[in-house]
Amino acid sequence: MSDPVRIAVTGAAGQIGYALLFRIASGAMLGNDQDIELKLLEISPAMDALRGVVMEVEDCAFPLVKKVITTDQPEVAFEGVDIAMLVGSRPRGPGMERNDLLAANGAIFTAQGKALNDQAAKHVKVLVVGNPANTNCLIAQHNAPDLDPANFTAMTKLDHNRAVAQLSHKVQAAVGDIEGLAIWGNHSSTMFPDLLGATINSKPALDAVSQAWYEEDYIPSIQQRGAAIIQARGSSSAASAANAAVEHVREWVSGSERVTSMGVFSKGEYDTTDGLIFSYPVTVSNGVHKVVENRELNAFAQAKIKATEAELIEERDTVAHLL
């Protein structure tokens, strides 16, 4: 048994946090042989609720959990952490414009970026789940100049899983038979679910479906799935988001030869603007994510990627004073 891995989770008493903690604590993220310490951050008004959540974690008697601390101070939460899962963010309230939302979250992720810079392990792996995830991640990354930008990622794994599941359902193939699918760009309604590089049982996915279905049904349905869940459940995705976060970190730590999707610090791959947090097809080896090279992109795909890139540039410019 190696030393405990220190894992910070923000927004730990929220709906995604509640779905996430027990999966992490049970070993689903880092395996059944890896001890862990949980460092849970919440806003001050949620500390009582967080205490209740921690009582339930205790009530599971998880053998891997060596320590749980709770705090409303990012500097405390991120001290020495190996993994930071930034789940908490300010949700969009009634009448709130996108710019208000970016500003409210800007303050949170500026503070958390600085605290990560000063307190986290230099190798810390940061996953931003809280929306707008890519730009929140960009703000945190910019406020952590001593950390490698590659340490900062935003979650598009939920979109990736949705895209795999819906293709699987459409063609009646097992999810394991689908490879190479990827989400490009922003975790928002402009994201581009790319089937051009995807295969089903090693045959091109786009041979199995019509271009009309792909463009008119599939892509919009992935882009708007979050809203569909809210309509059906009466609240936003929690357990499926938590599951995606577990898988994102698991693949980042344990490796993934299969193509997955992550929002990563762009170095300008595929002619996108560098310095954005941009979702690409990636593989992971030895704890390092790597954008898949030489994917074929036709004019349709390029236009979709440009559209989601444009949105990310606009978001970046809105928070330029925080960068």
Added chain:
Amino acid sequence: MSDPVRIAVTGAAGQIGYALLFRIASGAMLGNDQDIELKLLEISPAMDALRGVVMEVEDCAFPLVKKVITTDQPEVAFEGVDIAMLVGSRPRGPGMERNDLLAANGAIFTAQGKALNDQAAKHVKVLVVGNPANTNCLIAQHNAPDLDPANFTAMTKLDHNRAVAQLSHKVQAAVGDIEGLAIWGNHSSTMFPDLLGATINSKPALDAVSQAWYEEDYIPSIQQRGAAIIQARGSSSAASAANAAVEHVREWVSGSERVTSMGVFSKGEYDTTDGLIFSYPVTVSNGVHKVVENRELNAFAQAKIKATEAELIEERDTVAHLL
């Protein structure tokens, strides 16, 4: 890969159900090589919410999940099931007396017992989580005369885990160093957390703590933990209950040489009334639970066991017309 295991979950859109489904679907209960089918039961007014939950299960693209069906008919939910997790029950409403509660749940578990009898696989493993769990289980069992009474169990694993965790915290031992601890009787405030047969690193647990702490702090704190969680969280235990349900079934299916706690159909072991669903220390081998024999019980323990037995007899007599 063997044939899918068919798992029914009732109350699948409730708080425990929501915490439970994703852990089952991810392989946490039956392992990463066991395909599963989920058969989800809800009351008619919750079918829309259940649809939202199923959308989220789909959005995880779990490779093990081969099929998910939803229904408000127990006969459909239990058709051919190998495992039935009866999570849904009528919670106690304002002004509701215990007898009202037993009556309301009596109707549910009578119908579900009959449906299990008629529809489930003969080897079905039934776990009742919904409260009052022991007596709900008794009603279901009595209404399924064609099934082996040993197939019916009620959950005291959450109490068991709470008892392990609190002892572990008190003596600063790893949870894995604690063995032999058990919960006796009813899943209610009369339950008896028994340390007499427990060891910490193979030494008697009761040598490590005072009898006063055991009787005056520890036992009441386990008995009243559910209420403490409600007070802290503002809602009842969900993720920790789901975790206990996962572990109960996992140990039942995969075996447990370590002593655990299960409410099982009593054959009168330890001079308790036979035919109750009574929590005992058990071990599990080849899918069969077995009450641990020859546990030492002093006068204190015997009195506690009699008290929880008396409550179970009273509950049984209240629902005698359903048996």
